[in-house]
Amino acid sequence: MISEEQVRHVANLARLGLTDEEIQRMSGQLGAILESIDRIGELDLEGVPPTANPLNLTNVLRPDEPSAELSREEALAIAPDPVDDLFAVPRID
């Protein structure tokens, strides 16, 4: 099980608003899902290296050469609230 208090804590970490009803439902559903995935704890994997990428790629670099990218006008054209050539947000609290 995962408590409603834990659900609220995780929702806050994810900056995700949830209604009281959603929190209640999420507590039960996440609990059931976690119970089913807990089986991976059965395996003794001491010393096994982790796999983050199936091709085991590391540090793929490209030459650091400037090139034309999106213009400011284009980037701001799809913004919810562009002000003075910037992305505007409500008061930072």
Added chain:
Amino acid sequence: MLDLTAHELAKKIEAGEISAHEAAATANARVGEVENDVNAFVTTTPELALERAGKVDAKNGDRRFWEGVPLVVKDVLSTRGVRTTCGSQMLKDFTPLYDASALTNFGEDLIMVGKANMDEFAMGSSTENSSYGVTRNPWDLARVPGGSSGGSAAAVAAGMGWWALGTDTGGSVRQPAALCGIVGLKPTYGRVSRYGLIAFASSLDQIGPMTRDVRDSALLLQAIAGHDPRDSTSANVEVPDYLADLEKGVSGLRVGVVTELMGEGIDPGVREVVQKTVSGLEEAGAEVGEVSLPHSRYGLAAYYIIAPAELSSNLARFDGVRYGYRSPDASGVHEMYRKTREEGFGDEAKRRIMLGTYALSSGYYDAYYAQAQKVRTRIVEDFRNAFSRYDVLVSPTSPSVAFEIGAKTDDPLAMYAQDVCAVPMSLAGIPAISVPGGLSEGLPVGVQLMSNHFTEPMLLRAARAAEQAADFEFTLKP
């Protein structure tokens, strides 16, 4: 014209018997006929298709073989100037500023029928998680088409376009292809650039062809594959000719049937079709045996930690600041984030963001995420062992045929279980293809074939033989 495969249509366009414009008009007309029943699209683009078809026709000899054949594009692939929603309210008015590389690889004047419906941000196995209505399976309109690329699969099965692009993170190309009676290929991780693919789980996502037959699958992979400096995980590996070996057959090929994916939890009717297809491959000269993937039973659990962990990070970008939806009534920036995400995301997206955030949070990271990454290593090793003895492995694609709309929506775990045969291959990054093998309960069953990294030519050759052995013929539905 609607009865042709994509490569047959391409040939007629090449020969000047049919124009690309006529093909686009035919696709548009078919959309007019059946889209009301199927709802395969979030957005249709009939004028754009005709305009681009005109350009392709004008190119005359100077064009690639496949360019004249209209394509359906899953609504998770960015299309410049055409709304791209990901099935979400979060992006209901989002118009990308650039095209996905897979699309520009296909051709500058890609003739697009429309943007196909999908589970929100590609999370789901039924397309019921779309904010734009459920897509109906053309074989039985009361059933789901599978997911998350359900719109792409249904469009191809219904002939609204000759082929489609889907994306596969844990089966999202293969499972809907199986449920709609078409061919779906998840290429090797990194084979197709993810640039412009709106990310779900970055170490798993891969774009793949959804087609009427295996030859079309090879042709569409040819059109989209290749290294891309804009995607640092795209593979710098030469693109071979995917059509050259297609008809060489399976004589001498070693084919292993995956024991763990042929038992409990798999419908008997599905198993029977897979077994029949395997017998067909044996008759065609393949050496058939059984193979064990002992850690595949942990695949689903590892997947449902790794994928949510990655998506909870990737979906952090939807914060209402730079693009997409922003909640109109928030007094401070933190309230704006919370409300934007509360109002913009649907239930399944919220559930998985929560699951992933929990698995990555302080105190739980080692037990979940770190452990799952080690399980992933074991799964990779299982496949390595299997491929030391076999060239191609076979299993069902999905544990059941298409289920009824609403049957699993209240039970996330039952829905996740749909992915049981598909996720081990995603975790290992190997290529896997679903080919229709026959019918069970009057509905199509997909047979999954898989092979080692970057061996698509052999995989497609085996899939072509499976297709010939199968008791199945593509016909337009509904």
